Amino acid sequence: MSEAQTVELAAVTKRYGDALAVDAISLKIPAGKYCCLLGPSGCGKSSTLRMIAGHEDVTDGDIMIGPRVVNDDPPAARGTAMMFQNYALFPHLSVAENVAFSLRMKGVAKEERRERAAHTLELVSMTEFADRTPQQLSGGQQQRVALARALMTDPSVLLLDEPLSALDPFLRVRMRSELRRIQAELGITFIHVTHSQEEAMALADLVVVMNDGQAAPPREIYNAPRTPFVARFIGGHNILEDEGRTITLRADDLSILPDARAAEARRRARVSEIEYRGPDVRVGLETDAGESLTAVMGERTFFESPLREGSEVALGWQPEAAHELSRDG
Amino acid sequence: MTQAADTTAEVRPARTSARRRGAGRAGAVLAPYLQAAPMALVFLVFFVLPLAATIVVSFWQYTQYSIEPAFTAQNYGDVFYGCLADLPSLCTTFLTYLSTLKFCLIVWLTTLVIGFTIAYFLAFHVRTLKVQVICFLLCTIPFWTSIVIRMISWIPLLGRNGLVNQALMGMGVIDTPLEGLLYSDFAVILALTHLYTLFMVVPIFNSLMRIDLSLIEAARDSGASGAQTLRHVIVPLARPGILIGSIFVVTVVMGDFLTIGIMGGQQIASVGKVIQTQMQFLQFPLAAANAVILLAAVLAGVWALLKLVDIRKEL
Numbered sequence: 001m002s003e004a005q006t007v008e009l010a011a012v013t014k015r016y017g018d019a020l021a022v023d024a025i026s027l028k029i030p031a032g033k034y035c036c037l038l039g040p041s042g043c044g045k046s047s048t049l050r051m052i053a054g055h056e057d058v059t060d061g062d063i064m065i066g067p068r069v070v071n072d073d074p075p076a077a078r079g080t081a082m083m084f085q086n087y088a089l090f091p092h093l094s095v096a097e098n099v100a101f102s103l104r105m106k107g108v109a110k111e112e113r114r115e116r117a118a119h120t121l122e123l124v125s126m127t128e129f130a131d132r133t134p135q136q137l138s139g140g141q142q143q144r145v146a147l148a149r150a151l152m153t154d155p156s157v158l159l160l161d162e163p164l165s166a167l168d169p170f171l172r173v174r175m176r177s178e179l180r181r182i183q184a185e186l187g188i189t190f191i192h193v194t195h196s197q198e199e200a201m202a203l204a205d206l207v208v209v210m211n212d213g214q215a216a217p218p219r220e221i222y223n224a225p226r227t228p229f230v231a232r233f234i235g236g237h238n239i240l241e242d243e244g245r246t247i248t249l250r251a252d253d254l255s256i257l258p259d260a261r262a263a264e265a266r267r268r269a270r271v272s273e274i275e276y277r278g279p280d281v282r283v284g285l286e287t288d289a290g291e292s293l294t295a296v297m298g299e300r301t302f303f304e305s306p307l308r309e310g311s312e313v314a315l316g317w318q319p320e321a322a323h324e325l326s327r328d329g
Numbered sequence: 330m331t332q333a334a335d336t337t338a339e340v341r342p343a344r345t346s347a348r349r350r351g352a353g354r355a356g357a358v359l360a361p362y363l364q365a366a367p368m369a370l371v372f373l374v375f376f377v378l379p380l381a382a383t384i385v386v387s388f389w390q391y392t393q394y395s396i397e398p399a400f401t402a403q404n405y406g407d408v409f410y411g412c413l414a415d416l417p418s419l420c421t422t423f424l425t426y427l428s429t430l431k432f433c434l435i436v437w438l439t440t441l442v443i444g445f446t447i448a449y450f451l452a453f454h455v456r457t458l459k460v461q462v463i464c465f466l467l468c469t470i471p472f473w474t475s476i477v478i479r480m481i482s483w484i485p486l487l488g489r490n491g492l493v494n495q496a497l498m499g500m501g502v503i504d505t506p507l508e509g510l511l512y513s514d515f516a517v518i519l520a521l522t523h524l525y526t527l528f529m530v531v532p533i534f535n536s537l538m539r540i541d542l543s544l545i546e547a548a549r550d551s552g553a554s555g556a557q558t559l560r561h562v563i564v565p566l567a568r569p570g571i572l573i574g575s576i577f578v579v580t581v582v583m584g585d586f587l588t589i590g591i592m593g594g595q596q597i598a599s600v601g602k603v604i605q606t607q608m609q610f611l612q613f614p615l616a617a618a619n620a621v622i623l624l625a626a627v628l629a630g631v632w633a634l635l636k637l638v639d640i641r642k643e644l
Contacts, residue, residue, distance in 0.1 A: 055546050055549070074549065075546075075549050075552075080550075081550060082547075082550045085543075088547040090544060101548070101553075101561075102552050104561070105548075105553045105554075105557050105561070153550075153551060153552060
């Protein structure tokens with residue numbers, strides 16, 4: 001396998017006619033890391049990935065893979081491989097032929113092709129399906145084949161475009177750990193585009209929230225989002241104005257105070273919604289000032305003194321739980 | 330008792346609904362046949378019956394002034410008269426078929442290459458549907474007039490003192506006019522290609538439009554060059570379209586007598602021309618026998634084409 005490479009974007013911009021798809025994004029992804037580009041649809045994350053892959057021209061700025069500027073290189077010369085959102089398997093070729101496609105293009109002899117394809121199929125546990133055609137496979141299996149095909153080019157950077165979005169939730173969780181395992185095994189750089197914060201947090205060493213440009217490990221993104229946009233997009237946060245500052249407060253740090261401590265209340269609110277979620281309960285709250293807040297508490301804690309919709313409650317939080325946001329978005 | 334009454338009460342509506350469903354099912358079974366009936370009827374009356382009649386007549390006897398419904402294989406013998414005895418030199422029938430086959434192959438090749446190129450351009454380089462439609466209309470221009478007018482319009486262009494010759498002489502490329510432009514194999518192939526390229530363009534375009542563009546990107550990502558992508562991804566996926574277009578062109582050219590007649594200056598033999606001549610001389614059974622043989626040859630060609638493509642698929 002190739003050595004992992006750093007990927008660096010310097011003020012990379014993409015315009016389609018007058019429409020600005022990617023606005024001067026700068027980013028450095030260290031070699032061998034699992035990086036997730038996270039953002040709502042239409043934020044330019046796919047365009048960014050496609051520019052790194054070489055399937056889209058860069059309007060302005062530079063893309064560096066390792067020590068080289070690759071703006072004008074064709075995809076195969078960049079040392080990247082792409083896994084497409086719809087997998088893009090060749091329908092007229094068998095699984096083994098799909099996987100061996102890049103070798104065939106290089107003119108590798110048939111015997112060696114088969115052998116190396118079989119080896120890669122083993123890595124994604126698809127050996128027994130080698131002679132099937134893509135139409136005979138389930139979505140999850142097609143994805144494994146697509147992954148195997150991408151890995152065959154011996155890339156130093158693997159690019160994944162919403163790889164899990166077409167799978168059902170159960171399979172998605174399984175493929176997630178599989179991707180993580182394969183990344184650890186190969187040690188190459190993975191860049192994974194997704195709109196699901198859950199996916200990003202579960203997988204990534206480095207999460208990049210697009211539109212805003214905050215790039216940080218998942219824990220940092222979750223505990224110290226830089227802007228209201230990031231806090232809102234990542235979910236599980238309350239954004240409120242407090243003593244002239246905009247702060248964010250994790251939903252599980254917002255506590256509903258027992259009557260004995262009502263004097264410490266920082267807000268008073270009415271329960272507008274109760275959602276039972278198994279391990280925890282989400283309580284929707286409406287403050288007197290009209291703010292919508294969410295508190296999440298453990299299932300057992302909630303049922304020690306259950307609430308009802310419409311109850312009036314006192315809210316409080318530890319001062320160190322509040323995180324100040326920079327004011328933009 | 331009450332229990333029994335209850336069960337009947339329950340059963341009765343079930344039974345009526347079953348009956349209703351039964352009637353519905355009979356209708357549902359009939360409906361598709363009824364929908365197919367008009368076309369089937371047209372086919373039967375105007376295609377299957379005449380074909381059957383042709384086959385039957387091909388076994389009848391004839392004289393100079395009459396046709397007699399008596400069974401004989403003589404007509405088929407006449408078509409191939411002397412063909413075995415003359416070997417290794419070829420008899421007229423074999424030569425005619427060979428000539429027709431030659432046109433068929435060349436025109437198939439030219440229409441395939443030109444048709445595929447046009448379809449590729451339309452499918453992958455023309456971005457908007459509107460422009461695609463306009464380009465398609467341009468391709469259909471040859472079909473806006475009758476076949477005879479289309480043929481005749483080549484004459485002022487290709488003739489001895491036609492535009493092409495005058496232009497070439499004006500440029501000083503040649504001193505004397507080229508003779509082979511009109512009433513020649515070249516003219517026949519040109520006209521047939523001009524007429525039938527659209528039959529290739531449409532089905533191939535249709536196949537190409539179904540190709541997911543991400544497949545082409547995936548090929549590029551795997552290091553395929555443009556030519557490799559064409560050979561290993563696009564052509565294999567366009568195969569159904571190529572096959573349908575080929576069948577159109579091969580069958581049409583094999584039976585052609587008008588184009589070969591006009592553009593060949595009535596000097597080039599073709600199977601269709603032979604049949605037409607025999608009909609003019611009222612040798613209907615002989616013409617029918619020839620037609621049946623032509624039909625068999627064309628069907629064999631189509632069958633071979635299907636085989637060829639299937640074998641390709643295996644490689």
